[in-house]
Amino acid sequence: MRSLNHNLTNERDEMKSLNHNLMSQLQNQTDYLNATVSELNKTIDELQKHIETTWCPDYWTTFGKSCYLMSKSLEIWPNSKRDCETRGAHLVIISSLEEQEFISSFNQRVWIGLTEVERENNWKWIDGTAASTTYWVRGEPNNSFEDCVELIGPAPATANWNDLRCGVDLYFICEIMFQ
Known part of the structure; x- marks a missing residue:
């Protein structure tokens, strides 16, 4: 044992x-x-x-998680949208105050990707999302015949959007987002 x-x-x-x-x-x-x-x-x-x-293509500027291109030519809003699309991009969609300040720093009147073409007073970005935060100039938007949005650069970044007829020639900013 x-x-x-x-x-x-x-x-x-x-x-x-x-x-x-x-x-x-x-x-x-x-x-x-x-x-x-x-x-x-x-x-x-x-x-x-x-x-x-x-990652950004030549002549594009990186900011945050996007690449931006300031146009060298003046175009009406629909042509601006189409020009961006041919580059694999879209008119800029502003999704934060930091991005708004960055775009404003170009100090240029430019088309952005916001419109009410589909329905009056229903401002949407070109990707179909509603504009939840806006940076309108005081008194804007103010005209039912002005369906597209320009950013007027020299104004304060927190109040520099203006509704405008889509047929006006302006510079524009294209954006490519990456995640």
């Missing part, structure tokens, strides 16, 4: 030692995998920053 008890004690001690070794190996592997994941996350962040700073 003493021999059996001794053998069982030895087996238990061997199992404890084996268990301790396995737990130690598992912890080492977990630490290694966590370090690898951390390094991969750093690499992903670096690649994202690289994409954001180098």
Whole structure:
């Protein structure tokens, strides 16, 4: 009986030692995998920053997660929209105060991608979303025959949108968004 008890004690001690070794190996592997994941996350962040700073086509400007192109020619709003689309872009959709301030910094009268062509007083961006935040000049919008929106650059960035007839020739800004 003493021999059996001794053998069982030895087996238990061997199992404890084996268990301790396995737990130690598992912890080492977990630490290694966590370090690898951390390094991969750093690499992903670096690649994202690289994409954001180098992805834009030549002559386009990067801001946030978009590329912008200021036109060199004057066009009516529908032609501006079409010109942007031929470049794989769209007329700028302003989705934050920071972007509004950035676009305003061009100090130029430009078409933006906001219109009420479909229904009077129903201002929508060209992607179909409603304009929830706006930066109208005081008293604007003010005319039922003015269905497109220009940004008048020199005015304060928080109040420089004006409704205008879509047939007026203006510069325009195209935007390509990336995620």
